[in-house]
Amino acid sequence: MRVTVVGSGYVGLVAGACFADLGHDVILVDNDQQKLAALTAGQVPIHETFLPELLERHRGKTLHFSDDLQAAVRQSAAIFIAVGTPPTDQGEADLSYVESVARNISGGINGYKVVVEKSTVPVYTSNWIRKIMLRNAAPSDSFDVASNPEFLREGTAVVDFMYPDRIVVGADNERCASLLHEIYAPLTDGSYYQRNDAIPRPDHASIPPPLIVTSTKSAELIKHASNAFLAMKISFINAVASICESVGADIHQVRHGVGTDSRIGPRFLNPSIGYGGSCFPKDLMAFRAVARECGYEFRLLDEVMRINEDQRQRFLRKVRNALWTLRGKRLGVLGLAFKGGTDDVRESPAILLVQALLQEGCSIAAYDPAATDRAKEIFGTTIDFAADPYEAANAADALLILTEWSEFSSLDLDRLHSRLKYPIVIDGRNLYDPETMAARSFSYYSIGRPLVAPVQAAA
Ligand code: UGA
Numbered sequence: 001m002r003v004t005v006v007g008s009g010y011v012g013l014v015a016g017a018c019f020a021d022l023g024h025d026v027i028l029v030d031n032d033q034q035k036l037a038a039l040t041a042g043q044v045p046i047h048e049t050f051l052p053e054l055l056e057r058h059r060g061k062t063l064h065f066s067d068d069l070q071a072a073v074r075q076s077a078a079i080f081i082a083v084g085t086p087p088t089d090q091g092e093a094d095l096s097y098v099e100s101v102a103r104n105i106s107g108g109i110n111g112y113k114v115v116v117e118k119s120t121v122p123v124y125t126s127n128w129i130r131k132i133m134l135r136n137a138a139p140s141d142s143f144d145v146a147s148n149p150e151f152l153r154e155g156t157a158v159v160d161f162m163y164p165d166r167i168v169v170g171a172d173n174e175r176c177a178s179l180l181h182e183i184y185a186p187l188t189d190g191s192y193y194q195r196n197d198a199i200p201r202p203d204h205a206s207i208p209p210p211l212i213v214t215s216t217k218s219a220e221l222i223k224h225a226s227n228a229f230l231a232m233k234i235s236f237i238n239a240v241a242s243i244c245e246s247v248g249a250d251i252h253q254v255r256h257g258v259g260t261d262s263r264i265g266p267r268f269l270n271p272s273i274g275y276g277g278s279c280f281p282k283d284l285m286a287f288r289a290v291a292r293e294c295g296y297e298f299r300l301l302d303e304v305m306r307i308n309e310d311q312r313q314r315f316l317r318k319v320r321n322a323l324w325t326l327r328g329k330r331l332g333v334l335g336l337a338f339k340g341g342t343d344d345v346r347e348s349p350a351i352l353l354v355q356a357l358l359q360e361g362c363s364i365a366a367y368d369p370a371a372t373d374r375a376k377e378i379f380g381t382t383i384d385f386a387a388d389p390y391e392a393a394n395a396a397d398a399l400l401i402l403t404e405w406s407e408f409s410s411l412d413l414d415r416l417h418s419r420l421k422y423p424i425v426i427d428g429r430n431l432y433d434p435e436t437m438a439a440r441s442f443s444y445y446s447i448g449r450p451l452v453a454p455v456q457a458a459a
Contacts, residue, residue: 001024001025001077001078001182001183002024002025002026002027002075002076002077003019003024003025003026003027003076003077003078003079003080003183004026004027004028004029004069004072004073004075004076004078004079004080005019005026005027005028005029005079005080005082005118006029006030006069006079006080006081006082006083006101006105007029007030007081007082007083007084007097007101007119008028008029008030008032008035008036008039008045008065009082009083009084010046010048010152010154010157010278010344011082011118011119011150011152011157012028012030012080012082012083012118013028013039013045013046013051014048014051014152014157014158014161015080015082015118015150015161016028016063017051017054017055017058017063017158018054018158018161018162019183020054020057020058020061020062020063021054021057021058021162021192021199022183022184022186022187022192023062023186024062024183025062026058026062026063026064027064027065027066027072027075027076028063028064028065028066029065029066029067029068029069029072030065030067031067033067036065036066036067039055039059039065040059040065042055042056042059046154046342046343046344047155047341047342047343047344047370048154048155048157048158048342049155049156049158049159049341050158050159050199051157051158054158054199057197069101069104069105069108070104070105070107070108071108072108073105073107073108073109073110073113074108074110076113077112077113077114077179078113078114078115078116078179078180078183079105079113079114079115079116080116080118080148081098081101081102081115081116081117081118081119081129082118082119082150083097083098083101083119084097084119085097085098085119085120085121085282085286086282087282087285087286090289091285091286091288091289092122092285092286092289092290093120093121093122093282093286093289095121095122095125095128098117098119098121098125098129099128099129099132102115102128102129102132102133102136103132103133103136105133105138106132106133106136106137106138107136109133109138109139109142109143111142112141112142112143112175113142113143114143114144114145114146114171114176114179114180115129115133115143115144115145115146116145116146116147116148116180117129117145117146117147117148117149117220118148118149118150120149120150120223120224120227120279120283120286121147121220121223122220122224122286122287122289122290123217123220123221123224123290123294124217124220125147125220126145126146126147126170126216126217126220127145127216129145130143130145133145144171144172144173144175144176145216146169146170146171146176146177146180146216146219147168147169147170147171147216147219147220147223148167148168148169148170148180148219149168149170149219149220149222149223149226150223151164151165151166151168151223151226152164154277154278154339154341154342154344155339155340155341155342156202156341158199159199159200159202159205162187162192162198162199163199163201163202163205163207163209164187164209165209166209166210166211166212167184167187167188167209167210167211167212168212168214168219168222168223169181169184169211169212169213169214169219170213170214170215170216170217170218170219170220170222171213171215171216172215172216177213181211181213184211187207187208187209188208188209188210188211189208190207190208193207193208223283224283224286224287224290225287227279227280227283227284227287228283228284228287228301228304230268230280231275231280231283231284231304231308232300232301232304233268233269234268234269234270234272234274234275234280234308235274235275235303235304235305235307235308235311237251237255237269237270237271238271238272238274238307238308238311238447238448239307240254240255240258240448241271241447241448242314242448244448244449245447245448245449245450248450249448250448250449250450251271251430251447251448251449252430252448252449254448255269255270255271270404270429270430271430271447271448272311272349272404272428272429272430272447273311273312273315273349273350273353273402273428273429273447274308274309274311274312274349275308275349276338276339276346276347276348276349276350276352277338277339277344277346277347277348278338278344278346278347281305281308281347282347284301284304284305285305287301288301288302311349312349312352312353312356315353315426315428315447316353316356316357318426318445319331319357319398319400319426321445322398322424322426322443322445323397323398323424326357326360326361326362327360327361327362328361328362328363329361329362329363329397329398330362330363330364330365330395330396330397330421331357331362331363331364331365331396331397331398331399331400332364332365332366332367332386332389332392332393332394332396332398332399332400332420333350333354333364333365333366333367333383333392333399333400333402334366334367334368334389334392334399334400334401334402334403334405334408335350335366335367335368335371335401335402335403335404335405335408335429336348336350336351336354336366336368336371336372336374336375336402336403337350337368337370337371337403337405338350338351338403339403339404340403340404340405340406340408341405341406342370342371343368343370343371343373343374344371344374345371345374345375345378348371348403349402349428350402350403350428351375351378353400353402353428354366354379354383354402358382358383363383363384364383364384365383365384365385365386365391365392365393365394365396366383366384366385366386366392367385367386367387367388367389367391367392368403368405369405369407371403372385389407389408389411389416390412390415390416390419393416393419393420394419395419395420395421396419396420396421397420397421397422397424398420398422398424398425398426399416399420399424399425399426400425400426400427400428401425401426401427401428401429401431402428402429403429404429404431408429408431409431409432413436413437413440413442414440417440417441417442422443423441423442423443423454424442424443424444424445425437425442425443425444425445426445426446427444427445427446427447428447429447430446430447430448430449432444432446434446434449434450434452435452437452438452438453438454438455439455441454441455442454
C-alpha cells in the first residue's frame, strides 16, 4: 500500500522506515529542506537502534522523501500525521502544526483516504481534523480520520514498532478500520516475523501482537492515559524510595516484592532522578489541561509532576550532603541524555541538574556516549566534555551518574577510583551494588538505599 507519513521527527521517521520494512511504499513528507537533503543523502539524524539499517535498506526504493504534501496525498491511501505538538505556556498541546497539515491534506484528496493521527494529541483532535478538512472543501465521503497512537520509546523505537504489546486503532467505521488493519497485517498475521531479515525479536515480545479497535476518542485517551500511568509508576516508586531513605530500607528489595505481584508488574519501577524526555513531561501537562477543559480536575497528575521535580531537588541535596559546600567543586558527570540509548536531551533531568550545579558554582566534566553534540548546543563551553567516563572522573571531587546508559554499569572501578580526587560516587540511576562499591573503597550514594562508606574507612 502507498502511505504518506508527515513529519520526519522521532515518530515519523521511525514509522516511515518501519512501514517500508513491512512492505509498503512510503513517502515521508517534511517542510524542512535541510532535513530532507540530509535524509536523501543517507544521513541518520537521530540515534536509534536498527534505524540506520532500515533507512539503508529502503531509501530510494520504497522509502522516498518529499516536501510536496499534496502530491504525496494524491498517491496515498493513508496519510499519517506525525508532526510536533509542543506545549504552550499553559501546558496545552499546540496543535497548530496538525491543523496546518490537515488543511494542506484537503487540497490533495482525489479519492477515499484515511487520515491518521500518530502524534500524541488530546481527545477531540480527530473531530477537529475532520472539521478543518471539510472547511477546506474535502468532500465528506472522501476521507475518514483515525487515531493510531504510537507507544514507541526512544532508543528502542524500531523494536517497539515491530514488536508492540498492542496496536491501537481508533476508527469510527469499518472501512477506515479495515484499511489500517491491512497496513498492519504483516505484524498481526505474523508473516513479518517469518522473514530472515526481520528485526530481531526482543525477549519479552509475544507475537503476533493484537490489534485493538476502539473509537477515535478512546484511542486518543489511551495514549495520554498510558503515558500518564507510566509516569505515575515512576513517581510512585521514587516516593517510596524517599521513604526507604528515611527508614533505612532498600528500594530494590521493596520494588522486587511489589513488582512480583502480577497485577503490578516489575517494569517501570526503577528509582531515578525523575523522568524526562519529550513525552512524559509534555503529555502529563497536556492530559491535565484536557481533563480540566472537560471539567475534571486531575490532581493526581499534579502530584506525579511534583514528585518528579522533587526528585531532582533531593538529588541536589545528596550532592551537598556528600561534598558540603559546592562552590569551586569539580564534578564528573556520566550521562546527559534523558535516558540511556538515545541522544535526546529534551527535558533531560541530567541537563537540569548540571544547570543547577553550575549555578551553585561547580565546574563540570561530562561524558555521554551519544548526546554530547546536542548538549554542546545547550552548554557551549560552560562545561568540559570528556572523551570517556574516566576522563570525566579525572581529579573530580565526586562522580555523578545521571543517565542509565548500560555501559556505565560496567566501569572499571579501580581505574575510576584512581582517577577521582575523592572516591565518591553519587548515582542517580542505581547502577551499582552498594556492597560492591563499599568493598572497592567508594563512598556510594544512590536512590532509596542506605549510604555506604568505604569498607576500610568504616572498619
Ligand atoms: C515514553 C513511553 O515509554 C512510550 O511508550 C511512548 O510512546 C513515548 O513516551 C511517547 O509518548 O512517544 P520515552 O519518552 O522514549 O517513551 O522514554 P521512556 O523509556 O518511557 O522513559 C521516560 C523517562 O522515564 C526517562 O527519563 C527514563 O529515564 C525515566 N524512567 C523510566 C525512570 O526514571 N524509571 C523507570 O523505571 C523507567
